[in-house]
Amino acid sequence: MSDPSTALPSDPRRLPDTGGRPRVVIIGGGPGGYEAALTAARHGAETLLVEERGIGGAAVLTDVVPSKTLIATADVLDQVAGSQQLGIRDADTGSAPTAHTLNVDLAAVNQRVRELAAAQSSDIRTSLEEAGVQIIEGRGRLDGPDRIEVLDPAGQRIAQHEAEVILLAVGARPRELDSAPCDGERILNWTQLYALDCLPAHLIVVGSGVTGAEFASAYRALGSEVTLVSSREKVLPGSDADAADVLEDAFARRGVTVRSRSRAATARRSEEGVVVTLTSGEEITGSHVLMALGGIPWTSDLGLWTAGVRVQDSGHIETDRVSRTSVRGIYAAGDCTGVYPLASVAAMQGRIAMHHALGDAVSPLIATQVCSAIFTSPEIAVVGVSEQEVLDGEAAGEVLVLGLDTNPRAKMQGITEGFVKLIVRPGSHTVVGAVVVAPRASELILPYTLAVAHRLTAEQVAGTFTIYPSLTGSLAEVARQRVLDVEA
Known part of the structure; x- marks a missing residue:
């Protein structure tokens, strides 16, 4: 741009x-x-x-x-x-x-x-x-x-x-590999999934970005065995590192197999399904493969x-x-x-x-006012300056983090994964970025998006009424960390 x-x-x-x-x-x-x-x-x-x-x-x-x-x-x-x-x-x-x-x-x-x-x-x-x-x-x-x-x-x-x-x-x-042409039956891009009549017994997902992670999460919940082929060390490259860690833990707990540092070279149909060959020469067999590239x-x-x-x-x-x-x-x-x-x-x-x-x-x-969400389980939503930009010296900020394990509504609903992260400007405490990892994070990010767009401070977020009990309570509570530090 x-x-x-x-x-x-x-x-x-x-x-x-x-x-x-x-x-x-x-x-x-x-x-x-x-x-x-x-x-x-x-x-x-x-x-x-x-x-x-x-x-x-x-x-x-x-x-x-x-x-x-x-x-x-x-x-x-x-x-x-x-x-x-x-x-x-x-x-x-x-x-x-x-x-x-x-x-x-x-x-x-x-x-x-x-x-x-x-x-x-x-x-x-x-x-x-x-x-x-x-x-x-x-x-x-x-x-x-x-x-x-x-x-x-x-x-x-x-x-x-x-x-x-x-x-x-x-x-x-959709981007496709010449060595893995999509046929709409066994080798699929994301536009072709909705023609399937039967649940894939074993779906191999090539690509661990947003699209690959979302479909890996969804099809595992639907009941498919899922193998995610990722060329990177972690899923969701470029996303918040803590959020990626939570998602990888969720994948492990739910039984998604993640093949990190692996790259697909080819995909071909077999008599019973598909065979994905990695650049290492190893072959992974499944019933279907989704090319999410x-x-x-x-x-x-x-x-x-x-x-x-x-x-x-x-x-x-x-x-x-x-x-x-x-x-x-x-x-x-x-x-x-x-x-x-x-x-x-x-x-x-x-x-x-x-x-x-x-x-x-x-x-x-x-750009810093654009919010986005990844619809995995749990969802991941972000807005504004990232923690990585702070660590790299590209932006000034203080990072405040609060896990959802202390949230009463989360306990009531059996939510064990997730956190809220707030990034504020040193000195002024203006909210410049945020991350929410939780069920319906795509809905919960709005207050932080408003805070970034209208340059609200952590004190203003902390002083805003929230419902008790609610997940939104943690959105204000994490901001109180900054307020309490100042008062101390």
């Missing part, structure tokens, strides 16, 4: 003073695209949205919504697995229920996943149509700095549109060179903090920019782009 004051134009393309509405054309109907379209339409712009794979994009149809729906089912089974200590017994046998004594109908689970994704896509389409957005089905690409063309599946041009403002929000596709932006055939849009070596479109590209009037948002692979960030980028292009005052994207 470039500095807007140096690398990119200082103002957007001037909109023609014709007395009519400016035309905005958006390529891509994912969160970056549809949020931009809604914003532009509400500003009175003539708005066209071009999408070839379905409204909502990968986030709604094949990624975020489906995966989190699947994980919601896994969460129920995970709660059942931990119910023994709560005194729950099977009515017939008197023994403690476990997730593995229940039958998972994966065909029904995946049918629900697909139906919810389709319903969400339909809801978004309705919102766009009600806002006056014209939806065009087809593949959009640039045909110069102020014009786009729409192609049919055969690659033939079916329409051409000029625009004062263009937004590129084409997303990314990150994403590649859909920019190779977007016509970027015809318009002069600068692209990074990775294929990501270069943008500044208000989503401008190197060409005046052309903006970009979402995974194709490589800023953060988060639906929430894509949506914010799209809204910022339209506010800027249509003349509104706008606040640029501030």
